[in-house]
Amino acid sequence: MTDKPTKVARPPAARALAKGAASQTRDEAPASNRATRAAERRAAIVDAAMEEFIARGFAATRLDDIAKRAGVAKGTIYLHFNDKESMFEELVRTVIVPVVTRLTTLPPPTGSVRDLVEAFASNFLKEVIGTRRGDLVRLIVAEGPRFPSVADFYYREVVSRGMAGMRALIELGIARGEIREKDLARYPQILIAPAMIAVIWQSLFARHAPLDAQDMLRVHLDLIFGERSTT
């Protein structure tokens, strides 16, 4: 462990093998050109970096670990990103976009507003709480002040859109008489708040007191829509 064994330079053949089965098999597929391979590597780096940043935060994450986890050499990271900071920023963008896309593809507004909101909340619970995406939210809360561009991006792409969507739903609910509290439309945050709390709770206090997010959200919706007549 202490002194490195003189690492005999790997012969080129061995190196090709070492790239792993996945990319190896692509040599047969005509679509697997250089660009594709590069994209795959980039994806591997993004995944690994996400994992590490979430686990340790920006400052405490080492590029060495990201490289190891991604299965690439340290230098390779610099072929895809300018430096650690811009990697972090691009990363968050890269990961957030599909989330946004998914969430904004709302189902058509059939049925009651409550059903809609409930479906949305249920989806949120499954997709976010206790998952990597939930950790991403915490990561943004943690690093936001030091990465205004990240906070800005997150606000623009996620928060403001989500707020707009919620507001629309709330107004629909008010119009249909499902929601009494008219001022709620001014603060869609209230609708989201318990979900956010649940996200944070999971990563900080789950081991002290597990939280039934599903049930909590139901109670919260009861507050807003009035208790369901549980016929």
Place this chain on the structure above:
Amino acid sequence: MTDKPTKVARPPAARALAKGAASQTRDEAPASNRATRAAERRAAIVDAAMEEFIARGFAATRLDDIAKRAGVAKGTIYLHFNDKESMFEELVRTVIVPVVTRLTTLPPPTGSVRDLVEAFASNFLKEVIGTRRGDLVRLIVAEGPRFPSVADFYYREVVSRGMAGMRALIELGIARGEIREKDLARYPQILIAPAMIAVIWQSLFARHAPLDAQDMLRVHLDLIFGERSTT
């Protein structure tokens, strides 16, 4: 490449400013003995460290900067704390305790439960949101996973107590007929959620969309207690 993260300016002349109220008295009161001076220095270090940790997070904070800000030599820090980690942990404890003490000294339960909750919320808004204490909450959210002892301490001293207090109030509200939703007692988090969101919102999105926390909390309480007859 894009916009760099905000490198919170490290004012070289911060020393004079940083002396703060506590150590300032030293100059006035020549009677201060050695023990007092030591306590003042410790306080100065705690203040400076809080500032730095909040601004940059644990890993990115440099002891050099803390020392400079506190107006002491680097070595002096080690007369008060074992190392960076334990400094961080004790710090959080030190800062949290008085907050807890203050918040738990609740006014006697005269008047309606809503009035009580409102008084409490109003106090919370003034004392926490947009203040150093609010930032502390964000800091704990950010660093909690890497400092389980901090998360534990925070849960034990603040969260569980706060939850117990809220639960008692909710149950009182239910008993008195002020609160309809009986299940709310199981999730005092719902009562707190918007306040937490407000705290986080301030440090991340305030410049994009300022949030009237006071008003938002009122709306939230309306949801729980029913709208006030605004005569």
Place this chain on the structure above:
Amino acid sequence: MTDKPTKVARPPAARALAKGAASQTRDEAPASNRATRAAERRAAIVDAAMEEFIARGFAATRLDDIAKRAGVAKGTIYLHFNDKESMFEELVRTVIVPVVTRLTTLPPPTGSVRDLVEAFASNFLKEVIGTRRGDLVRLIVAEGPRFPSVADFYYREVVSRGMAGMRALIELGIARGEIREKDLARYPQILIAPAMIAVIWQSLFARHAPLDAQDMLRVHLDLIFGERSTT
């Protein structure tokens, strides 16, 4: 452990106790004036420093530890010594002198030379090997090259005198016919060598293979004087 408890200043009484029994009794003697007390402190520092330097070597020894062991404050050391280096140098001198004095007060040359040498060797074994003084020899071997003044002093006060004494004895032995090897007078080191080896052996290899220094010296003397007719 982390933050130092404000160490309540030791009451003078406690401090006196800390000096240990020896100096304590002096308080009764009228001779114990300021100068005496200072001398005692100096002696305590010298002892403590010796202990620490032997255990860790010059560079790795901390004045803090010396002060603690001597029961004085760190600053006090600087009332007696200029700095760490000169302390080390004076120290070795201070400790060596009485050893020299003792060893040079040889008993009158009655009886055979072998008896004399044997008496001397036996004394050396008791007084040096496995004792603090033996460690001092190793310390000088260890630090000599970095402290020429120490090596010089040791050579002048101990080595050259010892060599002279040995040479005289050897010449006497040759004159009396007890020693055959005439050239031995040119190398008194040979007479001492096994004793030196024993000293070093004790501190390095004793736990691997204990060495019966007494017996080894006897064998060595047999080589020089011829085997004793063990009648």
Place this chain on the structure above:
Amino acid sequence: MTDKPTKVARPPAARALAKGAASQTRDEAPASNRATRAAERRAAIVDAAMEEFIARGFAATRLDDIAKRAGVAKGTIYLHFNDKESMFEELVRTVIVPVVTRLTTLPPPTGSVRDLVEAFASNFLKEVIGTRRGDLVRLIVAEGPRFPSVADFYYREVVSRGMAGMRALIELGIARGEIREKDLARYPQILIAPAMIAVIWQSLFARHAPLDAQDMLRVHLDLIFGERSTT
């Protein structure tokens, strides 16, 4: 106050000199591949470290100086060694092993035992006394107590083997009637002692009184084997 310890000069231009024979070849042989270069660097670090440790002892040696002397960056040291301590330990091992190998390749036992021992001693004088290897012995004596693993290794690899070899020779000498003192086989240390003394003498007292080690060893052997009939 008195004379300062010899601060062995740290030549800033040592770099060029320090490249030494090993790394020098690099410039000549462009064929050297990465593995070779790594080995050369490691060798350069080992050489430089040896030099520094011998000159200053473990604690007082700075990695900065080692790096400078080896002509590498400080960080490079950590590509080869875990930390200062393990560097020291491995270093001693690395340097000792070839010495052992060399010494154990004894010439075939032709001629008298005395001739054998004399050949061995002569070899020892040339290869050890007044050389880097001799200094290494002193270094081990100096640091052994703080590096038990080093002392252990030295005992196992050098001392115990050397003792076994010497004992065999002595027994052969006794069997052939060349050595009278039968008990000598129990203390091969006696055979070695003057050589050890010579090693130490060179580094401490050579400038006060030069020692003709060759001649001293001859006298010592005369004691053991009886005076040679100097025909």
Place this chain on the structure above:
DNA sequence: TATGAATGAGTGTTCATTCAT
């Protein structure tokens, strides 16, 4: 005289970044 809190230069170690291969 004696104290020990305070200092700050110095040192071991880490890690983002570069670049020869």
Place this chain on the structure above:
DNA sequence: TATGAATGAACACTCATTCAT
């Protein structure tokens, strides 16, 4: 393109020395 050895600036922590009390 990809690699990973090499770099060196940066940082946590130590400790000889000073000095107000």
